[in-house]
Amino acid sequence: MEWDEDAQLLQAVNIDLEDKTEKLIGSNGKRKYWNISFGVPDTNKYFLVTIHDGKIDQENDFTRNDASPYPKKEFLRLGEINYDSPQLLKKALKFGNINPGKDWAKGYNFMIRKDPETGTPLMLVIGWNNDQKQMVAVYFNVKNGKHLVSSN
Known part of the structure; x- marks a missing residue:
């Protein structure tokens, strides 16, 4: 909000900066490093915050000067x-074939983001x-916790 009072959450994704010797990274549904993206709907304003152990590690303004604004339908409301990831990891493991x-x-x-086609918070x-040999993703509606079938 200090960056821009109209800022909204665009997406959050953990980043792979964990201790590589640690064997069970993310097995409790938590990660130490996250990139949290914010923007202002219908503008090119973009702000990236890197979190490490729950504290802000870096902040970067990556506002662009092109003609492709971030559409309002891609932003998440906290409501x-x-x-959260610990709850949904437990559900994902019940589906099997995710290691x-x-x-x-x-x-x-x-990763948390909004599906721009359906408006579903994911x-x-x-x-x-x-x-x-192949990455696998299990999709959930983060509002109601329901498993979603991916088209991928």
Whole structure:
């Protein structure tokens, strides 16, 4: 809000800066590092905050000067977020075939964003298939916690 009083949440995604020796990264549904993106709807204003252990580590204004504003339909309202990654990881594991990454994108990863086509606020729980050759994402409606079938 200090950056722009009209700022809204665009997306949040954990980033892979965890301790690489740690074996169960994200297995409790939490990650130490997050990139949180904010913007101002229908403008090119974009602000990125990097969080480490719950504290702001970096702030960057990446406002662009082109003709492609961020549409209002891509922004999340905090009232739409009723489920968090620890709760949704437990649900994702019940579906099977999602495993923690062992090398790149280690552990379980998480992203929150809005589906611009349906307007659904989403949480993606991201892992790997059994043989660690393909990334797998389980989609949830973060407002009601329901599992969504991905078109991918």
